Amino acid sequence: MLTPAPELLLRLPKSELHVHLDGSLRPGTLLALAHERDVELPARSAADLADHMLVSDASSLEEYLQRFEVTLAVMQDADALERIAYELAEDHAAENVLYVEVRFCPALNTAKGLASSEAVEATLRGLARAKQDLGIQSGVIVCALRSHAPSRSLEMADLAVGYAPHGVCGFDLAGAEAGNPVADHIASFERASRAGVPITIHAGEGYGAESIRQAVEVGHARRIGHGTRLHEDRALMELIAARGIPLETCLTSNVQTRVVTSHGDHPARLYLDEGLTVCLGTDNRLMSGVTLTQEYEHARDELDLTWKELVAVARAGFEHAFVDPATRVELLRRFDQDVAAIES
Numbered sequence: 001m002l003t004p005a006p007e008l009l010l011r012l013p014k015s016e017l018h019v020h021l022d023g024s025l026r027p028g029t030l031l032a033l034a035h036e037r038d039v040e041l042p043a044r045s046a047a048d049l050a051d052h053m054l055v056s057d058a059s060s061l062e063e064y065l066q067r068f069e070v071t072l073a074v075m076q077d078a079d080a081l082e083r084i085a086y087e088l089a090e091d092h093a094a095e096n097v098l099y100v101e102v103r104f105c106p107a108l109n110t111a112k113g114l115a116s117s118e119a120v121e122a123t124l125r126g127l128a129r130a131k132q133d134l135g136i137q138s139g140v141i142v143c144a145l146r147s148h149a150p151s152r153s154l155e156m157a158d159l160a161v162g163y164a165p166h167g168v169c170g171f172d173l174a175g176a177e178a179g180n181p182v183a184d185h186i187a188s189f190e191r192a193s194r195a196g197v198p199i200t201i202h203a204g205e206g207y208g209a210e211s212i213r214q215a216v217e218v219g220h221a222r223r224i225g226h227g228t229r230l231h232e233d234r235a236l237m238e239l240i241a242a243r244g245i246p247l248e249t250c251l252t253s254n255v256q257t258r259v260v261t262s263h264g265d266h267p268a269r270l271y272l273d274e275g276l277t278v279c280l281g282t283d284n285r286l287m288s289g290v291t292l293t294q295e296y297e298h299a300r301d302e303l304d305l306t307w308k309e310l311v312a313v314a315r316a317g318f319e320h321a322f323v324d325p326a327t328r329v330e331l332l333r334r335f336d337q338d339v340a341a342i343e344s
């Protein structure tokens, strides 16, 4: 079974560890929410909107991030957030994702008076409803932003710690990487780490390997968001491999932000060959115009991953999920059982 057919990748049980809530709205929902809230959009039909939001012309991560102003304009109330979270889980469930970690920065949902805690609660409600209706398990990762003041990051860390017993599973640092080092936000990582909230950090996407080193050495990162430029520092690559720190790899997004020139050029192949752990994520289903299954197809078609390698990548998504040990055992049991059924 060396070249798995597309339907096998759809059937493959998957875990999504890197997807942004504000980058993954359905175009039709973005349109409907804008209409209800009297928000002006850059396009009038769902198809034109999908086209506009798909980033094909960014020259950097910073340009890519500008699209988020459009989605955030309709994400300023609890009803919108609950709906978007529910639908995101529903879209994942439809492609056999058993577990999804949804990330966002609640400080960006407060422009019209919503409290950041209310933003978290609304998102958790949407995900809980999806679990009840569809069985998909989930968690929320609270993001702090690199470009924000350290005091705001600390507020986000407090939020993550406060909601950890209620469905927040992790803490992240996202946003413009160049010029905004992890070291600026050290207090927030200390806060999350001391409280036992697992940390993942976007690094090595808009900046070089030094950023990844900081994420691990100063930021207590258990996982690295992207880590694309890790290969620039061989010693660090060996350290990350030895520590078993996984990379949350988002192939299409990295092509869009010009970290790599093409899917086939992505170092994920090298990382697997070097014994690193790679998990696949979409980053932003709307801005990247991809599903998780399609990212697995890219890995198969352009990085030549075999079925066995694709299964290992999918399994890593459960092995490194921010869940309690009992949930991990149960998710892995289900994963192994479903893969055995596909292979029989």
Ligand SMILES: [Zn+2]
Pocket (backbone or CB within 6 Å): 018, 020, 174, 202, 225, 283
């Ligand atoms: Zn991301």
